[in-house]
């Protein structure tokens with residue numbers, strides 16, 4: 269029988285401890301995990317500082333110790349929401365269920381007849397990409413909110429310097 273696959277889509281700017289807990293939770297639900305790196309074409313902005321490749325490294329290195337097969341697939345944005353789900357399907361391994369709390373993503377998958385599961389938010393006050401990026405810019409302790417392999421990637425690419433330099 270084909271493995272039951274779940275797809276987790278997000279921008280992961282950066283991949284933080286909330287995302288890791290979410291991936292752990294989804295891994296319990298499915299045989300294989302597809303992680304879609306959304307807005308793959310975006311980088312070097314305050315909202316999307318990291319490239320798709322850098323985010324692939326963050327996710328792969330963090331999920332490495334997990335006992336699950338995972339596929340990490342960059343997915344560029346499109347100007348047309350109406351064909352985005354087909355675009356995702358054209359880039360990712362076939363999956364049975366998607367996981368997201370993003371209202372637009374939920375709406376688009378549901379209209380395409382794909383089951384979407386919403387999940388609990390963990391420590392959302394602290395585990396939030398925009399807040400972690402702000403802490404990086406303001407010199408606060410962002411490290412506690414991201415897994416060690418993600419800290420290593422951010423250090424490798426001088427992510428803090430990059431965020432401070434760009435508008």
Ligand SMILES: Nc1ncnc2c1ncn2[C@@H]1O[C@H](COP(=O)(O)OP(=O)(O)OP(=O)(O)O)[C@@H](O)[C@H]1O
Pocket residue numbers: 277278279280281286287290367368369370388389390391392395396397398399
């Ligand atoms: N703390 C968290 N706990 C569980 N799931 C989370 C948490 N933060 C985000 N997610 C989920 O991860 C997916 C991807 O989220 P995303 O990459 O936008 O993170 P974010 O922290 O909301 O970042 P940003 O503030 O940059 O929008 C979404 O489905 C979102 O609901």
Ligand SMILES: NC(=O)c1ccc[n+]([C@@H]2O[C@H](COP(=O)(O)O)[C@@H](O)[C@H]2O)c1
Pocket residue numbers: 277278279280305306307308344345346347348349350352368369370372373376
């Ligand atoms: N038309 C489109 O390109 C389209 C539509 C819906 C979601 N998305 C992407 O899906 C991802 C959703 O992730 P977030 O939940 O982290 O926002 C984002 O990268 C978003 O840009 C793209």
